Amino acid sequence: MNGYDVVIGLEVHAQLLTESKVFCGCSTTSGLAPNTSTCPVCMGMPGALPVLNRKVVDYGIRLGLAVGSRIARTCVFARKNYFYPDLPKGYQITQYESPLCEGGSIDVETKEGIKKIGITRIHMEEDAGKTIHDETAPYSYVDYNRAGVPLLEIVSEPGMTDTKQAVAYLRELRQILMYLGICDGSMEEGSLRCDANVSVKKAGSSRYGTRTELKNMNSFRNVQKALEFEIERHIQILESGGRVEQETMLWNPSKGVTVPMRSKEESHDYRYFPEPDLVPVRIDDAWIEDVRSTLPELPAERRARFRKRYGLPAYDTGVLTQSRELADYYEACVGMLDAPKEISNWIMTEVMRALNEQGISITDFRVSPEMLTGLIALIGRGRISGSMAKEVFAEMASTGHSAEEIVSSRGVGQISDEETLKAVAGRIIDANPAEARKYRSGKTGLLGFFVGQVMKATQGEANPKLASRIVKELLEE
Amino acid sequence: MVYIAALIRKYQGVNKNVKITDADVLHAAALARISLDGDELRKLSGELDAVLDYMDLLSEVDTSGVSPTHHPLPAVNAMRDDVARQSLDLEDAVRNAPRHKDGCVVVPKVIE
Numbered sequence: 124m125n126g127y128d129v130v131i132g133l134e135v136h137a138q139l140l141t142e143s144k145v146f147c148g149c150s151t152t153s154g155l156a157p158n159t160s161t162c163p164v165c166m167g168m169p170g171a172l173p174v175l176n177r178k179v180v181d182y183g184i185r186l187g188l189a190v191g192s193r194i195a196r197t198c199v200f201a202r203k204n205y206f207y208p209d210l211p212k213g214y215q216i217t218q219y220e221s222p223l224c225e226g227g228s229i230d231v232e233t234k235e236g237i238k239k240i241g242i243t244r245i246h247m248e249e250d251a252g253k254t255i256h257d258e259t260a261p262y263s264y265v266d267y268n269r270a271g272v273p274l275l276e277i278v279s280e281p282g283m284t285d286t287k288q289a290v291a292y293l294r295e296l297r298q299i300l301m302y303l304g305i306c307d308g309s310m311e312e313g314s315l316r317c318d319a320n321v322s323v324k325k326a327g328s329s330r331y332g333t334r335t336e337l338k339n340m341n342s343f344r345n346v347q348k349a350l351e352f353e354i355e356r357h358i359q360i361l362e363s364g365g366r367v368e369q370e371t372m373l374w375n376p377s378k379g380v381t382v383p384m385r386s387k388e389e390s391h392d393y394r395y396f397p398e399p400d401l402v403p404v405r406i407d408d409a410w411i412e413d414v415r416s417t418l419p420e421l422p423a424e425r426r427a428r429f430r431k432r433y434g435l436p437a438y439d440t441g442v443l444t445q446s447r448e449l450a451d452y453y454e455a456c457v458g459m460l461d462a463p464k465e466i467s468n469w470i471m472t473e474v475m476r477a478l479n480e481q482g483i484s485i486t487d488f489r490v491s492p493e494m495l496t497g498l499i500a501l502i503g504r505g506r507i508s509g510s511m512a513k514e515v516f517a518e519m520a521s522t523g524h525s526a527e528e529i530v531s532s533r534g535v536g537q538i539s540d541e542e543t544l545k546a547v548a549g550r551i552i553d554a555n556p557a558e559a560r561k562y563r564s565g566k567t568g569l570l571g572f573f574v575g576q577v578m579k580a581t582q583g584e585a586n587p588k589l590a591s592r593i594v595k596e597l598l599e600e
Numbered sequence: 601m602v603y604i605a606a607l608i609r610k611y612q613g614v615n616k617n618v619k620i621t622d623a624d625v626l627h628a629a630a631l632a633r634i635s636l637d638g639d640e641l642r643k644l645s646g647e648l649d650a651v652l653d654y655m656d657l658l659s660e661v662d663t664s665g666v667s668p669t670h671h672p673l674p675a676v677n678a679m680r681d682d683v684a685r686q687s688l689d690l691e692d693a694v695r696n697a698p699r700h701k702d703g704c705v706v707v708p709k710v711i712e
Contacts, residue, residue, distance in 0.1 A: 141682045142682050142683060142684045143682050143683060143684040143685070148680070148683060148684055148685030148686075149684070149685070149687045150684040150687065151684070152684075156690070156703055157702065157703035157704045158690055158693045158694055158703050158704065158705070159687060159690050159693070159703070160687050161687055161688055161693045162687050162688050162693075163688070166688075166693060168696070174678060174679065174680045175678065175679045175680070176679070176680060176681075176682050177679040177680065177681060177682065178681075178682035179682075180679070197670065197676075199670045199671070204631070206633060207710075208705075208707040208708075208710055221670075254707075254710050255704065256709075256710065260709075261708070261709050262699075262706050262707065262708065262709055263706075263707050263708070263709050263710040264701065264702070264704035264705070264706060264707075265704055265705040265706075265707055266703070266704055266705075267693075267705070392627075392631060394631070397670060397671070399671070399672075401671075401678070402670075402671050402673055402675045402676055402677070402678050403670040403671055403676050404676065404677055404679075405676040405677055
């Protein structure tokens with residue numbers, strides 16, 4: 124970027140889809156009344172002892188295996204000490220010197236092709252409570268329902284050299300987490316949170332510039348915009364001969380600027396030490412293999428398979444595999460009707476539109492794979508035209524009736540759609556040039572032959588009177 | 601205790617006989633939100649020095665072939681299944697808070 128190289132690393136926090144919190148049995152259900160999912164452990168009451176939720180370790184191993192990390196054989200928890208009202212104990216239980224996973228990478232598609240973004244580490248930790256600010260009162264209000272909800276923190280290498288790569292990495296990581304079924308991936312609701320470390324240096328220089336940390340970016344768009352702003356800010360400081368301060372910046376999405384977080388001078392003196400209330404976790408081969416056996420096909424593998432097996436363009440595979448459920452839906456359809464590209468087209472346009480309009484996900488969609496392929500088969504048989512099929516589909520999506528039912532109830536038991544019959548008749552005339560020539564030279568008795576062929580092609584479903592008229596028109600035009 | 605652990609970390613491997621300064625103690629006190637008067641400061645500096653001296657003694661032992669003790673108990677893998685259980689009644693959950701309102705704990709204003 125105009126004489127500067129950009130270096131970006133991301134720290135992503137993923138809330139895990141467990142039933143209970145990481146160190147106590149309180150429910151992780153969101154939206155409960157404040158502080159109704161709390162207990163002596165997550166409220167930090169004296170004498171209460173944490174007990175680790177096994178599933179959190181399972182999920183961490185699952186992600187580690189998916190991105191090719193080394194899984195620690197022994198890992199321990201640590202206390203990160205600081206005072207903040209959302210942290211009931213005065214410390215957060217996290218991991219420091221021996222995280223659950225180290226190493227690994229995620230492949231990201233860039234302009235220059237596939238780039239591997241390294242993963243530094245993945246560790247387990249507990250979430251903090253939620254602070255609610257009241258502008259009108261000299262108080263803040265704290266709800267501890269989220270305190271103790273399990274998180275995985277995924278730290279990347281500073282391996283991204285532009286904002287697009289950072290967003291692509293985040294998208295891919297999110298998709299992997301969702302495919303693994305361990306995080307719902309919602310950035311808006313905060314179950315996936317992203318902080319960034321960013322610095323710039325003179326192009327080609329091997330010395331890193333001073334980095335700043337960026338927080339409060341709760342959408343892909345904000346990640347991109349905040350990074351762009353911050354990079355530009357660094358460059359401007361350097362261009363004017365200044366020095367970038369190492370500090371934490373908050374993204375203000377409404378103003379579109381980053382502002383320094385109120386500096387807490389001792390805030391980085393966390394005095395980590397091993398958590399005495401939790402014994403180490405030992406992970407043996409059997410445990411790892413157990414988890415490995417539960418791994419689903421990952422997004423990148425699935426995209427590659429879709430390209431190869433169904434001959435789909437890259438664009439289609441990207442859309443169809445955006446969620447595991449949508450990819451499953453597509454494959455269910457292809458299993459019923461061998462028309463991979465037609466099905467892809469229908470899903471990418473009509474199905475996606477209907478899902479957006481109804482604000483639902485594919486799993487709640489009224490039109491099942493059977494129903495969608497039933498509709499596409501009707502078009503294939505020439506029973507309805509493409510444009511009519513769209514109308515029928517819209518009705519299917521709103522009523523949940525099958526294409527067959529809708530077509531019959533509309534009194535279209537026979538094919539009375541001119542456009543459809545014209546297409547079929549046109550094909551038949553083209554396929555029988557000799558007969559067509561004879562007809563045109565006067566052997567009009569051959570009309571019956573053509574109509575018969577149309578009836579055959581439509582499995583007897585064409586309206587014969589209409590078919591006859593259309594064939595006649597086409598032959599005589 | 602927390603700070604001693606961190607100090608040991610900081611001083612271990614550095615020069616021995618590093619003395620705890622008043623600034624170290626005041627920094628620790630600030631982190632722990634404790635205010636100290638002059639007498640307390642001197643007393644704690646001396647006591648922390650003694651703790652670190654003792655650690656110096658321990659660090660004379662050759663531990664090169666010894667794997668770290670992560671925990672004084674020999675146990676590993678104390679875990680529970682992922683099952684949600686009954687939480688506290690709201691009334692009990694917020695009972696110890698100096699103030700609470702609409703189920704939330706009320707704290708001095710937090711400014712980001």
